[in-house]
Amino acid sequence: MKLAAYLDGIGLIGPGLDNWPAARPILAGAAPYESRPLTVAAPQSLPPAERRRTGVAIKIALAVGQEAVAAGQLDARQLAAVFSSSGADNDNCDAICKVLASDDRHISPTRFHNSVHNAPAGYWGIASGAMTPATVLCAHDGSFGAGLLEALTQVAVEGWGTLLVTYDMPYPEPLHAKRPLPAAFGIALALMPERSAQSLARIEVSLADAAPDALAEPELEALRRAIPCARGLPLLQALARGSNAQVVLDYLAPLSLAVEIEACR
Amino acid sequence: MNSLWLSHFTAASCLGHGLEATLAALRAQKSGLAPCAFETVTDLATYIGEVAGVDEAPLPASLAEYECRNNRLAYLGLQQDGFNAAVGAAAARYGRRRVGVLLGTSTSGILQTEQAYRRRDPATGALPDDFIYRTTHNTYSVADFVRSAFNLEGPAVVVSTACSSSAKVFASAARMIAAGLIDAAIVGGVDSLCLTTLYGFNSLELLSAEPCRPYDADRNGLSIGEAAAFILLERPADSLDADAVLLLGAGESSDAHHMSSPHPEGLGARMAMSAALKAAGLQPADIDYINLHGTATPSNDAAEGHAVATLFGNQVPCSSTKGATGHTLGAAGGLEAIISALALQQGFLPGGVNTHRVDPDIPIQYLTANQQRAPRRVLSNSFGFGGTNCSLILGRAE
Numbered sequence: 001m002k003l004a005a006y007l008d009g010i011g012l013i014g015p016g017l018d019n020w021p022a023a024r025p026i027l028a029g030a031a032p033y034e035s036r037p038l039t040v041a042a043p044q045s046l047p048p049a050e051r052r053r054t055g056v057a058i059k060i061a062l063a064v065g066q067e068a069v070a071a072g073q074l075d076a077r078q079l080a081a082v083f084s085s086s087g088a089d090n091d092n093c094d095a096i097c098k099v100l101a102s103d104d105r106h107i108s109p110t111r112f113h114n115s116v117h118n119a120p121a122g123y124w125g126i127a128s129g130a131m132t133p134a135t136v137l138c139a140h141d142g143s144f145g146a147g148l149l150e151a152l153t154q155v156a157v158e159g160w161g162t163l164l165v166t167y168d169m170p171y172p173e174p175l176h177a178k179r180p181l182p183a184a185f186g187i188a189l190a191l192m193p194e195r196s197a198q199s200l201a202r203i204e205v206s207l208a209d210a211a212p213d214a215l216a217e218p219e220l221e222a223l224r225r226a227i228p229c230a231r232g233l234p235l236l237q238a239l240a241r242g243s244n245a246q247v248v249l250d251y252l253a254p255l256s257l258a259v260e261i262e263a264c265r
Numbered sequence: 266m267n268s269l270w271l272s273h274f275t276a277a278s279c280l281g282h283g284l285e286a287t288l289a290a291l292r293a294q295k296s297g298l299a300p301c302a303f304e305t306v307t308d309l310a311t312y313i314g315e316v317a318g319v320d321e322a323p324l325p326a327s328l329a330e331y332e333c334r335n336n337r338l339a340y341l342g343l344q345q346d347g348f349n350a351a352v353g354a355a356a357a358r359y360g361r362r363r364v365g366v367l368l369g370t371s372t373s374g375i376l377q378t379e380q381a382y383r384r385r386d387p388a389t390g391a392l393p394d395d396f397i398y399r400t401t402h403n404t405y406s407v408a409d410f411v412r413s414a415f416n417l418e419g420p421a422v423v424v425s426t427a428c429s430s431s432a433k434v435f436a437s438a439a440r441m442i443a444a445g446l447i448d449a450a451i452v453g454g455v456d457s458l459c460l461t462t463l464y465g466f467n468s469l470e471l472l473s474a475e476p477c478r479p480y481d482a483d484r485n486g487l488s489i490g491e492a493a494a495f496i497l498l499e500r501p502a503d504s505l506d507a508d509a510v511l512l513l514g515a516g517e518s519s520d521a522h523h524m525s526s527p528h529p530e531g532l533g534a535r536m537a538m539s540a541a542l543k544a545a546g547l548q549p550a551d552i553d554y555i556n557l558h559g560t561a562t563p564s565n566d567a568a569e570g571h572a573v574a575t576l577f578g579n580q581v582p583c584s585s586t587k588g589a590t591g592h593t594l595g596a597a598g599g600l601e602a603i604i605s606a607l608a609l610q611q612g613f614l615p616g617g618v619n620t621h622r623v624d625p626d627i628p629i630q631y632l633t634a635n636q637q638r639a640p641r642r643v644l645s646n647s648f649g650f651g652g653t654n655c656s657l658i659l660g661r662a663e
């Protein structure tokens with residue numbers, strides 16, 4: 001079976017990469033990359049009570065997910081969702097560990113329910129109203145590849161339209177020293193079984209042995225190497241250039257993922 | 266979906282190590298729950314389902330970097346019921362790249378981090394040198410551990426959707442096999458006791474002060490457990506014994522309602538069960554027993570019971586086995602799939618324990634005693650925090 005899908009929408013947030021339209025010329029090499037701290041707004045689609053409870057990971061996940069769905073002119077309630085991240089709300093994790101190491105171990109209910117790896121998926125469901133299947137994955141540094149494989153099997157085997165949302169955020173100290181993630185980052189891809197007027201490209205994924213592609217721009221390459229979900233950047237770079245291409249993405253050694261990209265327009 | 270064969274499986278929970286101990290406890294309607302005295306947790310009036318002997322079972326030296334309670338529990342499970350040898354044979358038969366590892370966990374090795382935070386450097390706040398994030402704390406560490414332990418080189422992933430994690434891995438693995446990426450998969454889940462879970466559920470006021478009583482009129486919360494559950498999933502062999510167990514269908518849905526309480530009418534739960542029936546090509550009347558999610562919180566059992574009654578009426582015998590095992594969270598889907606497989610193979614329906622008076626407001630056929638009835642097809646429910654739902658249907662090969 002061919003693991004193929006049509007890519008109808010892209011969402012992207014990273015330092016110096018505000019969204020897909022702004023990042024596209026940078027990734028294509030037509031505009032310079034300038035790193036700057038990233039800001040992301042709380043999602044307006046959440047009710048105020050939920051909006052107050054969201055940390056960086058949830059904001060990033062919802063922002064890139066919404067960007068991809070809007071770009072593809074899709075209805076989020078009709079899409080399955082695959083969330084994949086090396087961590088989750090890492091500020092929240094640190095806060096809980098600090099409380100649990102103190103004399104008073106009472107953690108707040110909000111802290112606890114935001115501690116689950118699937119918190120962004122839960123908030124996504126509340127914000128979008130989607131009652132479709134949602135799964136939440138982790139494969140450490142291979143989390144982008146693992147998410148892409150799961151999303152492609154959903155499209156190819158189940159015939160679902162699937163929104164892939166990958167995201168990471170830094171840990172504060174002392175965990176940062178043990179797991180140094182330099183910045184928050186998010187990539188979302190709306191992957192569909194049929195070609196539409198919005199389709200940007202057809203992508204086909206297979207397991208491979210080749211070494212993953214690197215990016216020529218040194219600062220972007222540093223992000224790719226340091227942030228698990230940014231390991232999808234070679235795919236976005238090829239899409240930004242808009243021509244047919246093959247890229248190799250990081251997955252789980254000794255495996256990598258080969259992606260054939262056939263431009264639709 | 267194409268049926269898949271649960272060719273080998275094993276479980277470790279507070280009911281015991283391995284299938285024989287698990288089955289004996291279920292037959293005797295024993296509960297493994299005991300008052301909480303885990304680690305330094307002496308201030309919570311609750312019961313837990315702790316697996317015996319985890320602290321006394323260190324990892325082999327070659328896997329020492331993975332040392333944490335969750336991976337110890339995983340390793341303990343892998344040594345049972347010939348599972349180790351079965352995976353070795355599958356890797357030899359299909360190739361090391363053709364055996365996937367898809368496991369569920371909610372908290373992975375977080376206990377290691379919780380303990381490391383107590384040992385922070387008083388001057389700098391740094392974590393101790395012996396703390397390794399990737400192989401313990403990271404959510405993926407248990408799948409990485411199992412992949413490394415068997416020298417596998419195929420696809421691997423952890424599904425972490427709270428309490429539905431190790432049910433959803435069956436659906437993901439079935440897709441990978443259907444897509445031709447792999448020929449077999451180690452699925453299941455491992456979740457172990459930790460402070461985050463115990464104090465976290467306490468903060469939500471969801472812990473019972475007594476052994477949990479699923480579907481009881483006076484149920485008052487859950488009991489946390491831990492477990493390792495492993496299943497080797499592959500395409501059915503050409504000829505199968507009549508009591509071979511097959512995965513017939515899986516159904517997934519989301520509540521889109523609230524982070525920590527279920528949809529009040531159990532709409533997401535009903536959608537997951539319906540999707541599983543559709544995937545299996547079955548009708549509600551084809552199901553002979555339902556292993557309920559049945560956490561014993563007032564809201565879960567009311568919502569799930571409502572959903573079951575809507576789809577199945579009161580014709581299908583149901584029970585939750587969490588009164589016996591506790592709620593093993595990210596391992597619950599895998600553990601309860603194995604309990605369902607034992608029911609199919611051994612020809613009995615496990616009655617729920619600790620339930621004195623079944624809630625009269627939930628119109629389902631809840632079993633409080635074992636029944637000697639041989640089910641042919643069983644549905645198992647797992648519903649997670651954050652509203653991620655998964656139902657599995659297992660059946661006898663006959």
